[in-house]
Amino acid sequence: MKNPMTIALVVASMLIASAASGALSIVQKEKQFSEEAITVKNGEMVRFINDDNVTHNIAIKDPSGANKPGIMQKPGEQSDVKFDQAGEHEVRCLIHPKMKMSVKVD
Amino acid sequence: MNLRSGTSRRVLSAAVVLVTAAAIVAGGDGAVAADAALLKLKARYKRPASIPFPKANGYSDAKSRLGHTLFFDPRLSGPGTVSCATCHNPALGWKDGLPRGVGHDAKQLGRATPTILNLAWADLLMWDGRKEGLEDQATGPIEASVEMNQPMPALVEKLSAIPGYRRMFREAFGRDEISKATIAQAIATFERTLVSNKAPFDRWIEGDESAIGEDAKRGFKIFNEKGNCAACHSGWRFTDDGFHDVGLKSEDVGRAAQMPNEPTLKYAFKTPTLRNINLRAPYMHDGSVRTLRDVVIHYDTGFVQRPSVSPEMRRLGLAEQEIKDLVAFLHTLTSQDDMIPVPVLPTKEEGQ
Numbered sequence: 001m002k003n004p005m006t007i008a009l010v011v012a013s014m015l016i017a018s019a020a021s022g023a024l025s026i027v028q029k030e031k032q033f034s035e036e037a038i039t040v041k042n043g044e045m046v047r048f049i050n051d052d053n054v055t056h057n058i059a060i061k062d063p064s065g066a067n068k069p070g071i072m073q074k075p076g077e078q079s080d081v082k083f084d085q086a087g088e089h090e091v092r093c094l095i096h097p098k099m100k101m102s103v104k105v106d
Numbered sequence: 107m108n109l110r111s112g113t114s115r116r117v118l119s120a121a122v123v124l125v126t127a128a129a130i131v132a133g134g135d136g137a138v139a140a141d142a143a144l145l146k147l148k149a150r151y152k153r154p155a156s157i158p159f160p161k162a163n164g165y166s167d168a169k170s171r172l173g174h175t176l177f178f179d180p181r182l183s184g185p186g187t188v189s190c191a192t193c194h195n196p197a198l199g200w201k202d203g204l205p206r207g208v209g210h211d212a213k214q215l216g217r218a219t220p221t222i223l224n225l226a227w228a229d230l231l232m233w234d235g236r237k238e239g240l241e242d243q244a245t246g247p248i249e250a251s252v253e254m255n256q257p258m259p260a261l262v263e264k265l266s267a268i269p270g271y272r273r274m275f276r277e278a279f280g281r282d283e284i285s286k287a288t289i290a291q292a293i294a295t296f297e298r299t300l301v302s303n304k305a306p307f308d309r310w311i312e313g314d315e316s317a318i319g320e321d322a323k324r325g326f327k328i329f330n331e332k333g334n335c336a337a338c339h340s341g342w343r344f345t346d347d348g349f350h351d352v353g354l355k356s357e358d359v360g361r362a363a364q365m366p367n368e369p370t371l372k373y374a375f376k377t378p379t380l381r382n383i384n385l386r387a388p389y390m391h392d393g394s395v396r397t398l399r400d401v402v403i404h405y406d407t408g409f410v411q412r413p414s415v416s417p418e419m420r421r422l423g424l425a426e427q428e429i430k431d432l433v434a435f436l437h438t439l440t441s442q443d444d445m446i447p448v449p450v451l452p453t454k455e456e457g458q
Contacts, residue, residue: 030150031346054337055372055417068366074417095367095416096348098229 010103023047023080026101028056028073033091033101042082042105049078057094060103063087070094117159147309149332153342157298158224163241163291165298168277173296175274175449176289181264184255185210190247190293193219195444199385200300205393209253216358218393220335221386224379226298233375233391234361235349240294245286258286265289270452302381305441318438325435328428335432339420344380344439348414351375353409356392356440384438398433 023045027034031053040046050056050073057070062085071079083089083105093099159165176182188210195201201222204209207215219434225231225240237243247253247436248261265271265284273282276291278421307326309317329335340346349361351373353405361374375391389395395404406422409415 031348044345057368059368067367070370072370093348094365094371095236095350095374097345098347 005014006017018066025049026088027051027075028093031096032098033099035101037102037104039104039106042086043082043084045080045082046103046104047080049074050075056096056099059092061090061092063089063105109444117194118212137387137440150340151307151309151342153304158229159295159298160225160239163294163397165295166278167368168274169279169292169295170299171296171449172274172278173292175451176293177269177296178449179451181451182248182256182261183210184256184260185318187205187211188239188254191448192251195221198364199223199382201386203387205388207253208426209250210255215252217391218388220376220378221382222247222297223300223302224381226301229347230376234364235458236364240297241287244290244293244297245296248289259288262286268452268454274452300446303441303443306383307435307438307439310438318360319434321431322438323435324428325431327431328424328432329435332418332428333422333424333432334418335405336418338377338416341382344383345377348377349374350418351379351412352390352405353411353415353419354390354394354404358392360391360427373412374414374416380436380439384437384440392426398436400431402429402432 008060024038024040025047026038026049028048028050031052031054038046048058048071053075055075056073058073058079058081059070060068060081062068064085071081083103086105089103089105091101091103109392112364157165177190177194180186182194185256188231192208193202200223201219204219206217207219209215212238212253220233229239231237231239231243232246237246246256248256249258262284265275271284272282275288275292276282276384280290307322310323329339338346338348338350349371351360352372353374353377356373359372359373362368365371383389384398387396389398389401395401402424405419406424
C-alpha cells in the first residue's frame with residue numbers, strides 16, 4: 001500500500017501537470033491551500049487556482065513585512081503571482097484567514 | 107516545474123471522494139448517488155477527536171484550574187465588579203443575552219458579546235479579528251478601559267497579594283511568576299476546554315436517523331444547497347472563522363478598521379459558530395436580530411446590497427416551509443453541555 005505522502009505527491013504532480021503555463025500550482029479547495037509551504041526560485045511564478053465553491057482573496061506579505069493588495073478570485077478563477085524577493089512570504093486568504101501557507105524564495 | 111517541498115492536506119478529502127465515487131458506480135442509480143452525496147456532505151461536519159492545545163501553551167489540570175478561577179474572579183476588573191464570566195456567562199451560552207455588551211459601570215459597548223464556545227480551533231479572535239489567538243485575546247477585555255478597566259501592573263500586584271493565587275500560579279507554571287503572560291496562558295487554557303458536547307445533529311451524522319426530525323433533515327439540505335449558509339458556516343463548528351459583510355445596516359466597518367486598504371472587508375465581521383445557537387439570542391455582531399427565524403429572513407431577503415457584501419450572499423427566495431425547516435435544523439445543533447461550576451475564589455486570608 002502506498003503511504004499518504006506518496007499519494008499526496010502523485011496528486012500534486014497531477015495538478016502540476018494540468019497547469020497549462022507550466023507554473024507551479026497551488027489549489028484552493030475546501031478553504032485550504034493544497035500545500036502548507038513551498039520553496040521556489042527567485043523570479044518563479046506560482047499559479048493560485050480557486051477550485052473552491054466560494055470566493056477567496058489572496059494576500060501576500062513579503063519578507064519585509066509589507067502587504068500586497070488582495071487578489072479576489074471567484075470560484076474557478078486563477079492568478080499567477082511572481083515571487084521575486086528572496087525570503088519567506090506569507091500567503092493568506094483575507095476572507096478566510098485560516099487559509100495560510102508560506103512561499104520561500106531561494 | 108517541480109514541487110520542491112510541502113505536505114498535502116488533501117489525502118483525507120481525496121479518500122472521501124474516491125469512496126463516494128465508488129459508491130455511485132456500484133449503485134448505478136440516482137438514489138444511491140444521492141445517499142453517497144449526503145454521506146460525503148455529512149463527513150464535512152464530523153467532530154474532531156480531541157482538543158488542540160498549542161505547544162507554546164500546553165494543557166495541564168493546574169493551568170486550566172487557575173484559568174477557570176481567574177475567569178470567574180471579578181477582582182480581575184479595576185473596580186472589582188466585572189469578571190470574564192459577567193459577559194461570557196455559561197448560563198447564557200457563554201455570552202450575556204444582550205444586544206450589545208456592557209462593561210464596568212454599565213458602560214455600553216459597541217458590539218454584541220461573542221460566545222467563547224469551541225474557540226480552541228479558532229483563529230483571529232474578536233468580531234473584527236484584531237486578536238491573533240486566545241493568549242493574545244485573554245487580557246484584552248481586562249485592560250480595556252470600557253470593559254474591565256484594569257491596568258495590568260495593578261492586576262499583577264493585586265493577584266500577587268493573594269496567597270492562594272501565588273500557590274495556583276506556582277502549581278500551573280512551576281514558579282511564582284504572576285504576569286500578563288501567565289494570566290493569559292491560564293485563561294486561554296481554560297477557554298480551550300469549553301467545547302460543546304454532541305448534539306442531536308452529531309448523532310444523526312453518526313448514523314442515528316431518529317436523532318433529528320424530517321424537517322431538520324430538509325433544513326440541513328437547504329443549509330448546504332439553496333440557502334448557501336454552509337459557504338460561511340462550514341465544518342463541525344459551523345464557522346469558517348472568516349470575515350464577511352452580511353449586509354447589516356451599520357456604521358461599524360468591522361474588519362476594515364484593521365485592514366483599511368481592503369474594500370471587500372468593509373462591514374465584514376467574523377462568522378460566529380452556530381453550535382448552541384438557539385441559546386444565544388439576540389443575534390449578529392450588533393445584536394440587531396431577535397430570533398433565528400428573523401436571521402433566516404435577513405439572509406433570504408433582508409440584507410443591504412452594497413459593493414462589499416459577501417459574494418456568497420444572494421436573494422434566496424425561500425418558501426415559508428423552507429424557513430421553518432432551516433430553523434428546525436439550527437435547533438438540532440444545541441447540546442446538553444457539562445455544568446461549569448462557579449469556583450471558590452482564593453482570598454488574602456488563605457495560608458500558603
